Amino acid sequence: MRLRISPRSVSKALFTANTRAAASPPFSSAVQELASFLRDGNPNITVLTGAGCSTDSAIPDYRGENGSYTLNPDYKPVFYQAFVASDDSRRRYWARSFLGYPPVKTTAPNPTHYALAALQTPSLFEMPPIQTTPRENEVQHHQDPPPTQGTQPGFIRTLTTQNVDGLHQRAGSSNVTELHGTLHQVKCMSCGQVQDRSDFQEVLADRNPEWNQLLQSESTSGLYSRMNADGDVELRSPDHHNGHLHYNTFNYPTCFNCGSGHYKPSVVFFGENIPVSVKEISTQAILESNGLLVVGSTLSTYSAFRLVKLAKDSGIPIAILNLGPTRGDHLAHLRYDMGSSQLLMAVAHELGLTNIPGEIKHRKRVLNAVGS
Numbered sequence: 001m002r003l004r005i006s007p008r009s010v011s012k013a014l015f016t017a018n019t020r021a022a023a024s025p026p027f028s029s030a031v032q033e034l035a036s037f038l039r040d041g042n043p044n045i046t047v048l049t050g051a052g053c054s055t056d057s058a059i060p061d062y063r064g065e066n067g068s069y070t071l072n073p074d075y076k077p078v079f080y081q082a083f084v085a086s087d088d089s090r091r092r093y094w095a096r097s098f099l100g101y102p103p104v105k106t107t108a109p110n111p112t113h114y115a116l117a118a119l120q121t122p123s124l125f126e127m128p129p130i131q132t133t134p135r136e137n138e139v140q141h142h143q144d145p146p147p148t149q150g151t152q153p154g155f156i157r158t159l160t161t162q163n164v165d166g167l168h169q170r171a172g173s174s175n176v177t178e179l180h181g182t183l184h185q186v187k188c189m190s191c192g193q194v195q196d197r198s199d200f201q202e203v204l205a206d207r208n209p210e211w212n213q214l215l216q217s218e219s220t221s222g223l224y225s226r227m228n229a230d231g232d233v234e235l236r237s238p239d240h241h242n243g244h245l246h247y248n249t250f251n252y253p254t255c256f257n258c259g260s261g262h263y264k265p266s267v268v269f270f271g272e273n274i275p276v277s278v279k280e281i282s283t284q285a286i287l288e289s290n291g292l293l294v295v296g297s298t299l300s301t302y303s304a305f306r307l308v309k310l311a312k313d314s315g316i317p318i319a320i321l322n323l324g325p326t327r328g329d330h331l332a333h334l335r336y337d338m339g340s341s342q343l344l345m346a347v348a349h350e351l352g353l354t355n356i357p358g359e360i361k362h363r364k365r366v367l368n369a370v371g372s
């Protein structure tokens with residue numbers, strides 16, 4: 001009689017570990033494979049990035065499936081319809097955003113952002129040749145001219161991101177399409193006038209001296225209220241700072257241009273559609289590419305998943321680099337279940353790119369963010 005082993009008798013942890021080991025090669029093989037993938041697609045790779053890219057910059061991966069917040073399930077995000085219709089919702093949003101924006105504004109890119117920027121523009125971080133002045137009486141030998149700078153072609157042509165933090169552009173990436181918009185702009189919902197978010201912050205500070213005082217005290221103490229990735233902040237107990245400070249006291253302006261419209265951050269809220277033009281640009285980027293590299297996204301949002309599906313349907317090779325499972329794993333030709341900073345930096349080195357800034361920081365926090 002043959003012994004039959006029921007799947008129930010295999011520990012779930014062991015099963016998961018084996019599945020992951022089979023799906024993701026050892027680090028050194030991953031470096032070689034991904035470097036080949038980029039060489040083969042050169043210079044026409046499209047990159048699709050998600051929140052996992054920014055966790056090394058300590059911006060939490062907050063947007064779970066179905067619009068839930070993974071780090072703080074009790075937190076209720078502002079929905080588009082509520083923001084449009086309700087003064088109360090707008091006060092609540094802007095109060096939290098007022099406190100949450102300064103740390104977002106000053107967040108630095110991490111090695112993932114820098115490596116992707118270098119893979120797109122290899123000359124970006126090249127050191128300028130050192131200029132030396134010959135000393136007097138020093139014999140001057142003939143020297144070969146320094147190697148020509150900035151002639152190596154890049155591997156990446158376009159980058160589409162689900163992130164709203166602007167860190168790819170800050171690291172030096174170009175041709176960036178922001179699927180969910182950007183936190184660094186506000187736009188009038190009536191006439192479409194755009195304001196820089198930093199300028200808008202100053203307007204909010206002028207109109208809300210008490211809130212500004214709270215913000216200053218947070219800056220001084222370094223104790224920020226809890227921040228979510230869209231710039232919202234979980235206020236601590238009002239008693240902690242000021243018993244009568246409540247978001248319904250927060251004052252926000254009408255549009256400086258039309259005088260009646262209200263500003264909204266240029267991010268796509270839950271319940272809001274992605275602009276058609278952005279959809280078209282991101283679609284075209286996939287169709288014109290020789291390969292799609294997904295970095296730091298679970299692809300749980302359909303706007304991102306559909307691009308991977310489009311690549312698959314169009315016969316475009318797909319590589320997915322994400323710590324943890326993704327919705328597109330079954331569509332990927334190459335799959336790496338690991339953090340992006342270390343692997344992308346090693347791949348960039350493998351492809352001859354050096355002097356890429358940034359060290360991996362906030363490691364502990366990153367591991368916490370993914371529940372390890």
Ligand SMILES: [Zn+2]
Pocket residue numbers: 188189190191192193255256257258259260261262
């Ligand atoms: Zn307006």
